[in-house]
Amino acid sequence: MSSPQDNNTTTRIVAGESSKPKAGRGLKVGIAVGLALLIGGGAAVASVVAGNNNAAPAAAAPTPAAELRLGYFGNVTHAPALVGVSKGLIAKELGATKLSTQVFNAGPAAIEALNAGAIDATYIGPNPAINSFVKSGGESIRIIAGAAAGGAQLVVKPGISSAAQLKGKTLASPQLGGTQDVALRAWLGKQGYKTSTDGSGDVNINPTENAQTLKLFQDSKIDGAWVPEPWASRLVLQAGGKVLVDEKDLWDKGEFVTTVLIVNKKFADEHPETVKALLKGHVASVEWLTTAPEAEKASVINAALKDSAGKPLAADVIARSLKNITFTTDPLAGTFQKLLQDGIDAGTTKQADITGIFDLRTLNEITGAKTSAAGLGQD
Numbered sequence: 001m002s003s004p005q006d007n008n009t010t011t012r013i014v015a016g017e018s019s020k021p022k023a024g025r026g027l028k029v030g031i032a033v034g035l036a037l038l039i040g041g042g043a044a045v046a047s048v049v050a051g052n053n054n055a056a057p058a059a060a061a062p063t064p065a066a067e068l069r070l071g072y073f074g075n076v077t078h079a080p081a082l083v084g085v086s087k088g089l090i091a092k093e094l095g096a097t098k099l100s101t102q103v104f105n106a107g108p109a110a111i112e113a114l115n116a117g118a119i120d121a122t123y124i125g126p127n128p129a130i131n132s133f134v135k136s137g138g139e140s141i142r143i144i145a146g147a148a149a150g151g152a153q154l155v156v157k158p159g160i161s162s163a164a165q166l167k168g169k170t171l172a173s174p175q176l177g178g179t180q181d182v183a184l185r186a187w188l189g190k191q192g193y194k195t196s197t198d199g200s201g202d203v204n205i206n207p208t209e210n211a212q213t214l215k216l217f218q219d220s221k222i223d224g225a226w227v228p229e230p231w232a233s234r235l236v237l238q239a240g241g242k243v244l245v246d247e248k249d250l251w252d253k254g255e256f257v258t259t260v261l262i263v264n265k266k267f268a269d270e271h272p273e274t275v276k277a278l279l280k281g282h283v284a285s286v287e288w289l290t291t292a293p294e295a296e297k298a299s300v301i302n303a304a305l306k307d308s309a310g311k312p313l314a315a316d317v318i319a320r321s322l323k324n325i326t327f328t329t330d331p332l333a334g335t336f337q338k339l340l341q342d343g344i345d346a347g348t349t350k351q352a353d354i355t356g357i358f359d360l361r362t363l364n365e366i367t368g369a370k371t372s373a374a375g376l377g378q379d
Helices: 027-042 076-086 089-094 107-115 126-135 179-190 210-218 231-237 265-270 272-291 294-309 315-323 333-346 361-367
Strands: 008-012 067-073 098-104 121-124 141-150 152-156 170-173 204-207 224-228 242-246 257-264 325-327
Touching: 067 076, 067 107, 067 272, 076 089, 076 121, 076 141, 076 257, 076 272, 076 294, 076 315, 076 325, 089 098, 089 272, 098 107, 107 121, 107 126, 121 126, 126 141, 126 179, 126 257, 126 333, 141 265, 141 272, 141 361, 152 179, 152 231, 170 179, 170 210, 179 204, 179 224, 179 333, 210 224, 210 231, 224 231, 231 242, 231 315, 257 265, 257 272, 265 272, 272 325, 272 361, 294 315, 315 325
Parallel strands: 008 098, 067 098, 067 121, 170 204, 170 224
Antiparallel strands: 121 257, 141 257, 141 325, 152 224, 152 242
């Protein structure tokens, strides 16, 4: 009898690559199955009441999906996904529904895959989720839970000790429009600097894949980077950088969301039981992360990172990373208006109403808690 993990398929996607799965990785089959489900799920069975030829057709009852295609990043801030997949917590709850996974480098690439129908749900930073919701007029995604808070820093060369020294410097972020990219641009704007999405301005911002950022920083080809964990810790511990800005210092009570769990709205409407199963696995993963001994937590996350990102982290890096992150199912909905405004200020988001972006009803049903949508959706 196969274990839950035996039913998993994982593909890596990095920024700049196509978000569509390549042939031979089993995902074409998944897409075909997904299309068949969409066609089948959308068909209505005509039901004619005797003597009434005008009766409306009955809607097909929601059914579990044959497959759930889940995205996440090889970052410590995505540990609920890493643990949920590697320990089989999500697959266990999905039951007969096959779990397939794709590993991304940054949020915009994951959103592109979600909107293109290549995945059904993904762990992601809040700003790409906001962008997708805004661009689709509220029809693309719903945020169904939080995953992680904290764990993002601006790390710079040791000779830089203030924002005033950043003029003319080159800084990196994981991807244009991503959560750390928006945070960097918004913060620089508050320091009086002008930036542009084409990389020009008072400070040059170069969206770069995280592993390349580390190498460029080590080679002194960039002056700093606003990155999530474990990359902030790697820049400090392995490249001699220093923290100029810890993002928690910019937020009330030091609380800011780094990772949320979102789902394609159409998929959620058609397969609510599958989404509920995903959430049960996610809640179990977060509970494990908040109760497991530190050494065991680091070991499990590191093993999952080796599988998803190619290699494990040094012990001091993962220890520092975990100290900076809080794992929680609360998406901190009350911070989303500021996140939206930061995106507007950064030039990566347009002014919009994001009411409806959250659907926390199933999360609250599972946990028995009352996680608030802060007036931006259902809870």
